[in-house]
Amino acid sequence: MHAETVILLVLAAVAVIVAARWLAGRTGLPAAALLTVAGLVYGLLPGPNLTLDPDIVLSVLLPPLLYSAALDSSLIAIRANIRTVVSLSVLLVLVTALVIGAGFALWVPGATLAAGIALGAAVAPPDPVAALAIGRRVGLPPRLVTLIQGEGLLNDATALTLLTVAVTAARGEGFSTWSALGSFATAAAGGVAAGLVVAYGVRPLRRLRRDPLASNAISLATPFMAYLLAESVHVSGVLAVVVAGLVIAHNAPYWTSGATRLQTDASWRLVDFLLEGIVFLLIGQQLPAVISGLGQYAPSTVVVASVITVGAVLLVRPLWLWLTEHAPQALHVRLSGAPAADEDDDPSTPPRQLSGREITVLSWAGTRGVISLAAVFTIPLVTDSGDPFPDRDLLLFCAFLAVLVTLVGQGATFAPLVRRLGLRADAADAARQRNQARMAAVEAGLTRLDELQAEQHDHVDDAAIESIRAALSTRLERYRRRLETLEDAEGEVPMSPQYEAALRVRRAVIDAERDELLRWRDLGRLPDEGLRTLERELDHQEHLLPARPL
Incomplete structure (x- = not known):
C-alpha cells in the first residue's frame, strides 16, 4: 500500500471518527455502534481495505487502551468489589467458553470441543468501552460503573489464557487439566508481578515526571513496557498493563504536579478518542474476511453455530448473574463496597445483593469488541499435523456475528434501557x-x-x-x-440561579480579558510568546469553572 493511500485512509478514519462523535452527541446513539456500521459499509465497498492483524491489536492497540481505562478506574473500589469482579472476569468467562464449546461439540457437525472452547474464549470477555461511555452519559450508579470497569480490565487475561490452552488442545499437542490450571495460575501471577515491577519501577523517575512533557512520554511508554516485560517471560501482558495502571493511578497523586496531571489527562483523552474510533472502524471492516470461507459449510451448520454462539453470549451472562445473586449464603457472590442507603456502617451488616434492575443493566452491558476478533484471528490456519485448523472460518464468522449483535444491538439500546429502569446515580x-x-x-x-x-x-x-x-x-x-x-x-x-449567573459573569470577564490580549498582540504591543503564556493562565481559570453548579 502506497504512503499516499495510507495517509488518505488515516485522514478518512479521523474524519469519520469526528463525524460519529458529532452525530452521537446530536442523536444519542452510541459512537461505537455508529463507527462499527460505518466500517461495515466501507468494508463492502470496492477499494483498499484494512484486515485486522491480531498481533498489532494485542501488542499496539490493546495496551494503551487498557492502561488508560486502568488510570480512570479506582483500585480501592475494585478491591471492595473484588468477589463480584472475579466472578464476572474469571468464572463467567470460563463458563461461557465451556457452554459454547459443549454446544459446538454436541450440535455442530464435525466440530470439536477444543475448537468450540477456543471460540468461546474469544467471545466470552465483554469490551466495556461502549457501555461505560453510555453509562456515564446517562448517570449510571458508581457501583455498576466499578463492576463494569473491573470486569473489563481483568477478563481479557482470562480469555486469552484460556484461548491458548484450547488452541493447543485443538492443534493436537495434548491437553491436561492440571497443566492448563498451572499455566493459567502462572500467567496470572506473573502478570501481576510484572505489572508491579513496572509500576514501582517508574517511581524513581518522579523527578522527571514533574516535567509535564517528560511525564507524558513516560506515561505513554508505561503500558508498552509492562506488556513487553510480561510477554518476554511468557506471562499475561494484559494483566501486567492493568495492574501497572491501577497502582500508578492510585499512587501518582502523591508525587505528580498539577501541571503534569492536566497535560497527561489531556493526552490520554486524545489517545482514547482516536484508538477507540480506529478499533470500532476496524471491527466493521472485517466482514469480507470473515465471510470469505463460509462457502464450504452448509447453511444449516452456519445457522446452528451462530445461534449457539450468540445465544450463549446473550443468555449465559444474565443467568450467571441471577444464580450468583440467589445462591446459598455460603456460595453467594455479593456486591461488596458501598452499603445501601438503609444500611449503617456496621461492618457486620452484609452488603445488599444486586437488584433485578442492576442485574438487567449489567447483563445488557456485556458488549463484545475488538479483543474478541483479535483473539479469534490468532487461531492458526493449520494444526501441527499440517491439517487445516478445524472450522476456523466458521469460528471467525461466529465471533464477528457475536461482536456485531452485541455492539450494535445492545449498544444502541443500552441508554434507553437504563433510563427506562430508572437506574441513575444520586x-x-x-x-x-x-x-x-x-x-x-x-x-x-x-x-x-x-x-x-x-x-x-x-x-x-x-x-x-x-x-x-x-x-x-x-x-x-x-x-x-x-x-x-x-x-x-x-x-x-x-439549580442555583445566583450561582449560574455568577458563572456566566466570570466567563464573560475571561472572554473580555482574552479579547484584550489578542488586541494587544494584533497591535504589536504583546509578542506571541507572551500571549500564549497569558492565555494559559486564563485557560486554567476557565477550566476551573464547572459546567453546572456543584
Whole structure:
C-alpha cells in the first residue's frame, strides 16, 4: 500500500471518527455502534481495505487502551468489589467458553470441543468501552460503573489464557487439566508481578515526571513496557498493563504536579478518542474476511453455530448473574463496597445483593469488541499435523456475528434501557460529598496557614497571610452555603440561579480579558510568546469553572 493511500485512509478514519462523535452527541446513539456500521459499509465497498492483524491489536492497540481505562478506574473500589469482579472476569468467562464449546461439540457437525472452547474464549470477555461511555452519559450508579470497569480490565487475561490452552488442545499437542490450571495460575501471577515491577519501577523517575512533557512520554511508554516485560517471560501482558495502571493511578497523586496531571489527562483523552474510533472502524471492516470461507459449510451448520454462539453470549451472562445473586449464603457472590442507603456502617451488616434492575443493566452491558476478533484471528490456519485448523472460518464468522449483535444491538439500546429502569446515580449525594471534601481541604489549608504564621515562615508578612486567609475563608463560606442547599436534595443537583449567573459573569470577564490580549498582540504591543503564556493562565481559570453548579 502506497504512503499516499495510507495517509488518505488515516485522514478518512479521523474524519469519520469526528463525524460519529458529532452525530452521537446530536442523536444519542452510541459512537461505537455508529463507527462499527460505518466500517461495515466501507468494508463492502470496492477499494483498499484494512484486515485486522491480531498481533498489532494485542501488542499496539490493546495496551494503551487498557492502561488508560486502568488510570480512570479506582483500585480501592475494585478491591471492595473484588468477589463480584472475579466472578464476572474469571468464572463467567470460563463458563461461557465451556457452554459454547459443549454446544459446538454436541450440535455442530464435525466440530470439536477444543475448537468450540477456543471460540468461546474469544467471545466470552465483554469490551466495556461502549457501555461505560453510555453509562456515564446517562448517570449510571458508581457501583455498576466499578463492576463494569473491573470486569473489563481483568477478563481479557482470562480469555486469552484460556484461548491458548484450547488452541493447543485443538492443534493436537495434548491437553491436561492440571497443566492448563498451572499455566493459567502462572500467567496470572506473573502478570501481576510484572505489572508491579513496572509500576514501582517508574517511581524513581518522579523527578522527571514533574516535567509535564517528560511525564507524558513516560506515561505513554508505561503500558508498552509492562506488556513487553510480561510477554518476554511468557506471562499475561494484559494483566501486567492493568495492574501497572491501577497502582500508578492510585499512587501518582502523591508525587505528580498539577501541571503534569492536566497535560497527561489531556493526552490520554486524545489517545482514547482516536484508538477507540480506529478499533470500532476496524471491527466493521472485517466482514469480507470473515465471510470469505463460509462457502464450504452448509447453511444449516452456519445457522446452528451462530445461534449457539450468540445465544450463549446473550443468555449465559444474565443467568450467571441471577444464580450468583440467589445462591446459598455460603456460595453467594455479593456486591461488596458501598452499603445501601438503609444500611449503617456496621461492618457486620452484609452488603445488599444486586437488584433485578442492576442485574438487567449489567447483563445488557456485556458488549463484545475488538479483543474478541483479535483473539479469534490468532487461531492458526493449520494444526501441527499440517491439517487445516478445524472450522476456523466458521469460528471467525461466529465471533464477528457475536461482536456485531452485541455492539450494535445492545449498544444502541443500552441508554434507553437504563433510563427506562430508572437506574441513575444520586448526583446530589455526589455533590454533597465533593463539597464536604472541598471544605475539609480548605480547613486544612487554613490550619497550615496558622502554623506558618506562628513560625514566621519565609519572612512572609502578616498582610500576605491575611490576604490568603481571606480568600480561603470566602471559599469555605461559599462551600458551606452550597452544602446547606444540597442537604435536603435528592437525585438531581438543585439549580442555583445566583450561582449560574455568577458563572456566566466570570466567563464573560475571561472572554473580555482574552479579547484584550489578542488586541494587544494584533497591535504589536504583546509578542506571541507572551500571549500564549497569558492565555494559559486564563485557560486554567476557565477550566476551573464547572459546567453546572456543584
